[in-house]
Amino acid sequence: MTPPPPLPATVAAAPDADFGASTPPQAAAARSSFYWGMKVLPRPRREAIFAVYAFCREVDDIADEPGRSRDEKLAGLAEWRRRVDALYGGPPAAPYALEPALRDAVDRFGMAREDFLAVIEGMEMDALGPVRAPDLATLDHYCDCVAAAVGRLAVRAFGCPDAPGRDLADRLGRALQLTNILRDLGEDAADGRLYLPRETLVRHGITAEDPQAVLRHPALPAVCREIAATAEAHFAAAEAAAARCPRATVRPARIMAAVYRGTLDRLRAEDWRDPSRRVRLSRARKLWLVLRHGVL
Numbered sequence: 001m002t003p004p005p006p007l008p009a010t011v012a013a014a015p016d017a018d019f020g021a022s023t024p025p026q027a028a029a030a031r032s033s034f035y036w037g038m039k040v041l042p043r044p045r046r047e048a049i050f051a052v053y054a055f056c057r058e059v060d061d062i063a064d065e066p067g068r069s070r071d072e073k074l075a076g077l078a079e080w081r082r083r084v085d086a087l088y089g090g091p092p093a094a095p096y097a098l099e100p101a102l103r104d105a106v107d108r109f110g111m112a113r114e115d116f117l118a119v120i121e122g123m124e125m126d127a128l129g130p131v132r133a134p135d136l137a138t139l140d141h142y143c144d145c146v147a148a149a150v151g152r153l154a155v156r157a158f159g160c161p162d163a164p165g166r167d168l169a170d171r172l173g174r175a176l177q178l179t180n181i182l183r184d185l186g187e188d189a190a191d192g193r194l195y196l197p198r199e200t201l202v203r204h205g206i207t208a209e210d211p212q213a214v215l216r217h218p219a220l221p222a223v224c225r226e227i228a229a230t231a232e233a234h235f236a237a238a239e240a241a242a243a244r245c246p247r248a249t250v251r252p253a254r255i256m257a258a259v260y261r262g263t264l265d266r267l268r269a270e271d272w273r274d275p276s277r278r279v280r281l282s283r284a285r286k287l288w289l290v291l292r293h294g295v296l
Contacts, residue, residue, distance in 0.1 A: 038050065038053075038252055041157075041158070041252055044108065045109075045157045045158065045159070047101065047104075047105075048101075048104070048105035048108060048109055048111075048157040049105075049154060049157050049252075050101075051098065051101035051102050051104070051105045052102075052105060052111075052150065052153050052154065052157070054098055054101070055080075055098060055102060055116070055119070056119060056150060058080065058098070059077060059080055059119060059120055059123045060123060062076040062077055062080070062123065062127070063077065063123040063124070063126040063127040064126065070127060070128065070129065073127035074124060074127055074128075077120050077123055077124055077127060079093075080120055081117065081120055083096065083099070084113060084116045084117055084120070085113070087099075087102060087103055087106050087113070087116075088106070088113045105157065109156040109157045110156055111153045111156045111157075112152065112153070112156075115149040115150075115152045115153050116149075116153070118144065118145045118149035119145060119146065119149050119150060119153075121145050122142055122144075122145030122146035122149070123146070125142055125145070126193075130191065130192035130193045130194075131193050131194070131195055132192075132193065132194045132209045132211065133194050133196060133197070133198040133201055133209045133214075134195065134197060134198065135197065135198050135199060136197045136198075136199050136200075139195065139197045140174070142177075142195075143173065143174045143177040143178065144170070144173070144174070146177060147173035147174065147176055147177035147180075148169055148170045148172075148173030148174060148177075149173070150173065151168070151169030151170070151172055151173040151253075152165075152166060152169040152170070152173075154169065154252070154253075155168060155169050155249075155253070158249045158250065158252060158253065159246075159248075159249040160245045160246075160249045160250060161244075161245060161246075161249075163244075164241050164242075164244035164245050165241075165245060165249075167237075167238075167241035167244075168238055168241035168242050168245065168250065168253055171234045171235075171237040171238035171241060172234070172235070172238035172241075172253055172256070172257055174231075174234045175231045175232075175234035175235040175238055175257070175260065176256065176257075176260050178227055178228075178230060178231035178234065179231050179260045179261075179263055179264045179267075181195040181196070181227070182224055182227060182228060182231070182264070182267050182272075183263055183267060183278060183279055184278065185215060185224075185272070185275040185276075186215065186275050186276030186277065186278065187278065188211065189211035189212050189214075189215050189275075189276075192211060193211060194209065194211040194214055196214065196223055196224075196227065197227070200223050200226055200227065201214065201223055204219040204222050204223050204226075205219050206219055206220070206223065215275045215276070220272055220275065221271050221272045221273070224267070224271075224272045224275075225268070225271075228264060228267065228268055231264055232264065235257060235260075235261055235264075238253070238257060239257070242254060242257075263279055263280070266279045267279050
């Protein structure tokens with residue numbers, strides 16, 4: 001396999017301290033489904049996307065870092081709000097390694113301030129305490145913040161037209177995040193989190209909010225099937241939105257959709273019999289999807 005594409009110099013050269021205790025973004029991206037969709041982008045667009053990815057890693061690591069108090073997490077996220085404001089003409093923030101790459105992405109592709117801030121808001125929702133069985137409206141807002149907003153930043157770099165690009169981001173973001181939730185049930189439960197919506201749980205006779213108790217409930221597969229159907233509807237709507245965009249601009253989105261749809265198919269086949277087991281697609285399968293959607 002070829003090595004991962006380079007990050008912008010300001011990101012690639014950043015010391016580990018600038019990215020907290022997390023893996024540097026390039027290496028992390030290379031292990032993620034995200035990376036496979038980005039391989040097909042021309043270098044300037046790819047570098048903008050990796051800058052966005054590095055930003056997302058930064059704020060996610062703040063929200064999830066063990067040992068930090070809630071107040072420390074919120075303070076770290078507030079600093080990122082100041083940094084985002086500074087990118088759009090607000091008071092200058094203290095220098096940080098990612099700033100030149102983010103500023104270039106914002107200036108070159110017209111990324112919206114409110115989408116960066118929405119991502120931070122989603123991280124604040126996690127930082128405030130373990131999410132447990134949110135209502136449907138709260139879950140949808142969370143998905144918009146942590147996934148659809150990232151998509152809205154990404155489609156600017158992809159070069160998608162505004163209206164169908166936004167539709168694509170909003171629908172695909174929700175599809176991807178619901179798939180993540182269904183894939184990561186065991187991992188989230190170990191952290192005291194449960195993102196399955198309360199209304200769906202209650203409809204299937206699950207009233208407990210303790211994550212481990214929910215995972216042991218015999219009705220869990222029925223809950224997950226219902227959420228999987230919602231994710232599939234979002235995938236279908238995203239596909240329709242992608243059809244309204246020039247083909248070259250949606251190749252990364254099509255690759256990511258194919259990878260996550262493959263994961264959703266495997267989850268459905270296993271029917272959540274062991275929710276602690278995390279389903280993954282093989283590297284060969286991901287490469288085939290890149291070739292299918294990125295070249296053909």
